[in-house]
Amino acid sequence: MxxxxxxxxxxxxxxxxxxxxxxxxxxxxxxxxxxxxxxxxxxxxxxxxxxxxxxxxxxxxxxxxxxxxxxxxxxxxxxxxxxxxxxxxxxxxxxxxxxxxxxxxxxxxxxxxxxxxxxxxxxxxxxxxxxxxxxxxxxxxxxxxxxxxxxxxxxxxxxxxxxxxxxxxxxxxxxAALPKLVAERLAARLRGRQVLVNVDPGRCVRFGFCEHEAPEIFQLRGDGRLTYRPAVPTGHVEQVIQAARVCPARAIVLSRPATTVVMSGDPAEV
The missing domain is CATH 1.20.950 (Fumarate Reductase Cytochrome B subunit)
Known part of the structure; x- marks a missing residue:
């Protein structure tokens, strides 16, 4: 050569x-x-x-x-x-x-x-x-x-x-099995209870995967901004759990409303 x-x-x-x-x-x-x-x-x-x-x-x-x-x-x-x-x-x-x-x-x-x-x-x-x-x-x-x-x-x-x-x-x-198992356990815990959704705007990259999984809850507007319902109806809990699972930025956080509130302050002033 x-x-x-x-x-x-x-x-x-x-x-x-x-x-x-x-x-x-x-x-x-x-x-x-x-x-x-x-x-x-x-x-x-x-x-x-x-x-x-x-x-x-x-x-x-x-x-x-x-x-x-x-x-x-x-x-x-x-x-x-x-x-x-x-x-x-x-x-x-x-x-x-x-x-x-x-x-x-x-x-x-x-x-x-x-x-x-x-x-x-x-x-x-x-x-x-x-x-x-x-x-x-x-x-x-x-x-x-x-x-x-x-x-x-x-x-x-x-x-x-x-x-x-x-x-x-x-x-x-x-x-295949682990995310499904986690989703089933989470759905069982949240079934019949009100679920709250919060999306971290600093992490959301607006790919629209959440809208694909739960269009009744998440909507990507024409200007690129995401809108969502903070309170999830009972019939859409599993779809929202799936949306949180597939979110590539892990920006979706699910929570339950507090059942007990402890007020601060001196009881004598009440």
């Missing part, structure tokens, strides 16, 4: 492995966020900020890796190959998997801007495709990566992919 190709190849390979590592951490971090790990000890914005930052940096490095392939003098990858999957003449499968993976991850990044339009549940279901994209990315590295032919590197890539699969499977039951 000529010295010019070696230099560009070294840059592309280094950036590519850095991108793979950051995207692996992003998937693991997102998986733990599904079940609310750390939300009671760390600010919600901090956890999601770290997740989004790792994803953006990882995707940026992935784009740099793709562009570096075009800079290889006389290289086998052309511009069309990086937009249309499986069109590369020398390595259609490996390059095609990388293209699909990168395009899927870019689409997921754009979907963050459409959370309010999609709704919380549909957006979460769409986000599951991140696991497929990471699987394709690992396949791209194993098939096309000339520096991934050694047994050690292949084992490391396979271990990273397997760790995401194991963590996903291990947290699926917890993610």
């Amino acid at each position: 000529p010295i010019e190709q070696q230099s560009v190849h070294l840059v592309a390979a280094t950036v590519g492995f850095l991108s793979l590592g950051l995207l692996w951490l992003t998937v693991l971090w997102g998986t733990t966020l599904r079940v609310g790990w750390g939300l009671t000890r760390v600010r919600h914005q901090t956890l999601y900020g770290v997740h989004q930052t790792m994803a953006l940096v990882g995707l940026t490095l992935g784009l740099v890796h793709a562009l570096a392939q075009l800079a290889v003098p006389g290289g086998p990858v052309h511009l069309l190959d990086e937009w249309v999957p499986f069109t590369n003449g020398e390595d259609p499968l490996g390059v095609g998997l990388g293209v699909i993976s990168l395009e899927t991850l870019l689409a997921l990044t754009v979907s963050v801007l459409l959370q309010r339009m999609l709704g919380y549940h549909r957006w979460r279901m769409l986000h599951i495709s991140a696991y497929l994209a990471f699987t394709l990315l690992c396949g791209h590295v194993l098939i096309s990566g000339s520096d991934a032919q050694s047994a050690g590197v292949r084992l490391l890539v396979a271990a990273g992919w397997l760790s995401t699969l194991v963590l996903r499977v291990a947290t699926t039951y917890r993610a």
Whole structure:
């Protein structure tokens, strides 16, 4: 390989492995966020900020890796190959998997801007495709990566992919069962009693997930401000509990009115 190709190849390979590592951490971090790990000890914005930052940096490095392939003098990858999957003449499968993976991850990044339009549940279901994209990315590295032919590197890539699969499977039951159990217990305690709602304006990010779950209680106005009924009717308690559970900023607080009030002051003055 000529010295010019070696230099560009070294840059592309280094950036590519850095991108793979950051995207692996992003998937693991997102998986733990599904079940609310750390939300009671760390600010919600901090956890999601770290997740989004790792994803953006990882995707940026992935784009740099793709562009570096075009800079290889006389290289086998052309511009069309990086937009249309499986069109590369020398390595259609490996390059095609990388293209699909990168395009899927870019689409997921754009979907963050459409959370309010999609709704919380549909957006979460769409986000599951991140696991497929990471699987394709690992396949791209194993098939096309000339520096991934050694047994050690292949084992490391396979271990990273397997760790995401194991963590996903291990947290699926917890993610599905725990919030439902908490909601059922809370609904049982509040059933038949008046429930009060308070939304912290400093934490509310106005995605509209609460309106999607309980439109009779929460309404997002055209000017972007949220209006809500502070007293919840008995028939809407479970919907409000669900709205509080899916709120990404944990801005909704439920409470019950006091049943006993102790007045202050000297009894002799009464």
